[in-house]
Amino acid sequence: MIVDAAIALIEREGADAVSMRRIAADLQVGAMSLYNHVPNKAALLEGVAEAVLSKIEFRDDPDAPWRDRVRMQAHAFRQIAHHYPRSTMVVVSRQLHSTAGLLPVERALATLRSAGFDGDDAVRMLRIFIAYIVGSLLREVGVTPTFAPTHMQSVVGQDVDPALFPHVSELAPLLRQCDHEEEFEFGIELLIQAIAVHPRRRRQGTV
Amino acid sequence: MIVDAAIALIEREGADAVSMRRIAADLQVGAMSLYNHVPNKAALLEGVAEAVLSKIEFRDDPDAPWRDRVRMQAHAFRQIAHHYPRSTMVVVSRQLHSTAGLLPVERALATLRSAGFDGDDAVRMLRIFIAYIVGSLLREVGVTPTFAPTHMQSVVGQDVDPALFPHVSELAPLLRQCDHEEEFEFGIELLIQAIAVHPRRRRQGTV
DNA sequence: ACGGTGACACGTACGCTGTACGTACGTCAA
DNA sequence: TTGACGTACGTACAGCGTACGTGTCACCGT
Incomplete structure (x- = not known):
């Protein structure tokens, strides 16, 4: 789910636009909540x-x-x-x-x-x-x-x-x-x- | 000169380690002084x-x-x-x-x-x-x-x-x-x- | 000799980043 | 009822790129 949001964001605004806060905002969620599902940003991109x-x-x-x-x-x-x-x-x-x-x-x-x-x-x-x-x-x-x-x-x-x-x-x-x-x-x-x-x-x- | 420092830094510590402040430090210079020679970081990497x-x-x-x-x-x-x-x-x-x-x-x-x-x-x-x-x-x-x-x-x-x-x-x-x-x-x-x-x-x- | 001009170094500041840490709230098990 | 646990959240810190203003020179036309 969260990597889907990441992919969508990347396609929409490019890889440079990717940030934990940005993805969290797209998911209507706090930035730190993402870390309950992903250890860090690198792992997220790995998931992508x-x-x-x-x-x-x-x-x-x-x-x-x-x-x-x-x-x-x-x-x-x-x-x-x-x-x-x-x-x-x-x-x-x-x-x-x-x-x-x-x-x-x-x-x-x-x-x-x-x-x-x-x-x-x-x-x-x-x-x-x-x-x-x-x-x-x-x-x-x-x-x-x-x-x-x-x-x-x-x-x-x-x-x-x-x-x-x-x-x-x-x-x-x-x-x-x-x-x-x-x-x-x-x-x-x-x-x-x-x-x-x-x-x-x-x-x-x-x- | 400045792109040489950037290349050296990249080879030494990887592309993720590249930052304007870091390069400036390597050159024993203030971070903002770099902008007298390079319009921005993207252009610097282009130069690299x-x-x-x-x-x-x-x-x-x-x-x-x-x-x-x-x-x-x-x-x-x-x-x-x-x-x-x-x-x-x-x-x-x-x-x-x-x-x-x-x-x-x-x-x-x-x-x-x-x-x-x-x-x-x-x-x-x-x-x-x-x-x-x-x-x-x-x-x-x-x-x-x-x-x-x-x-x-x-x-x-x-x-x-x-x-x-x-x-x-x-x-x-x-x-x-x-x-x-x-x-x-x-x-x-x-x-x-x-x-x-x-x-x-x-x-x-x-x- | 003098004032002007431009190149350059620097410090401060703003909005952004990743993420460590502490906290609060839900739902299940004992 | 009482805990444990999973999840969400806010705050905070160090670091990022860079806009802006200021200071210091070397140089040049007068």
């Missing part, structure tokens, strides 16, 4: 991260081809990030100390094992996917603090010196805009293709 | 991000094969993150509003163009690499807040239920440890290989 992570809905069919499964898992991950953009920032900025993130890991490992990877490679591939997904989401929600589409507009404006940065200057229009959905999928497909051609150590169905 | 980014040393030979160049650029990126682990957290957590990050972008775009990609694909590939690198570094430095190697040890301890998480449980030893250097390179090689086989729209040297 855990809650957001646990909201991921995996609908991938365990019997589907592994390519489809990782696609769907990646999208499930991205979807909650899209649903809680500003909370996503606190999720990825925080080292998880709970088991909340284990379900996604379990599903992903199962998928990769079914793709024929041995444990060593499955863990490797998993880490690569997570890195890519987290990095992508970080960029996407980084645009979000104000939800202003102006993030790169000011940086990669017309004021870049074409002599110093010829490529940046030439590609400025492309750098300025970004179809996040499309680019995310492009990267996922590239990664899937990359690991699909990776040699397996064990003989097993490559699907 | 800019400074760290600008410390990247690119030594890749512009005439070398593009594969070698992206490898070296990725490692250059990772190296400063390794040198300023806790500052890296504030760099990636922050949306850049300066031109400090443009030099890496310029170098990377030049490399990708020399690999034969048209502008559109070069930007795509760049974003994928950045996402992977940022995601990887985030995980690496996420271990760092205390520099304790125990980060996953507690989470993926022996207490995971093998019935609920069979794969996680089985691969726990592999999940618990991580040769960051080796895994980072593995991912970079995978990405390089992936984009190397990607069809080019323009005819140009694939090297």
Whole structure:
């Protein structure tokens, strides 16, 4: 309940607006009453991260081809990030100390094992996917603090010196805009293709 | 000078320890004196991000094969993150509003163009690499807040239920440890290989 | 030599933060 | 009835970012 209020506040006014007094006020309660349910603010944010992570809905069919499964898992991950953009920032900025993130890991490992990877490679591939997904989401929600589409507009404006940065200057229009959905999928497909051609150590169905 | 003190403080005691008064004390100066050089704390952290980014040393030979160049650029990126682990957290957590990050972008775009990609694909590939690198570094430095190697040890301890998480449980030893250097390179090689086989729209040297 | 001007350091003060501590009120068990 | 316990609340303290005013210099045009 109290972490729900925290999430709502973060989405409404940003992570900087989070304070114990503010959350307590939203719950029509005294600030110190929160400490009957949460040991401290850090633990509360931990709870936020855990809650957001646990909201991921995996609908991938365990019997589907592994390519489809990782696609769907990646999208499930991205979807909650899209649903809680500003909370996503606190999720990825925080080292998880709970088991909340284990379900996604379990599903992903199962998928990769079914793709024929041995444990060593499955863990490797998993880490690569997570890195890519987290990095992508970080960029996407980084645009979000104000939800202003102006993030790169000011940086990669017309004021870049074409002599110093010829490529940046030439590609400025492309750098300025970004179809996040499309680019995310492009990267996922590239990664899937990359690991699909990776040699397996064990003989097993490559699907 | 003042951002140097901030960086030093961040590396010494973590990003949470940063306060205007604390930095001022380190500089043997009054807290308000800082505001003669910096408009506010947010701008100071922006300066930190800019400074760290600008410390990247690119030594890749512009005439070398593009594969070698992206490898070296990725490692250059990772190296400063390794040198300023806790500052890296504030760099990636922050949306850049300066031109400090443009030099890496310029170098990377030049490399990708020399690999034969048209502008559109070069930007795509760049974003994928950045996402992977940022995601990887985030995980690496996420271990760092205390520099304790125990980060996953507690989470993926022996207490995971093998019935609920069979794969996680089985691969726990592999999940618990991580040769960051080796895994980072593995991912970079995978990405390089992936984009190397990607069809080019323009005819140009694939090297 | 003189007054002006701007850069800079500093102290004080305000409203905010997290949270330690003491207190008060409800509901159940003995 | 009497305790114990869970929860809510108020007060208080140290620390935060920073707005504002003041003081001290070095410098420059006259």
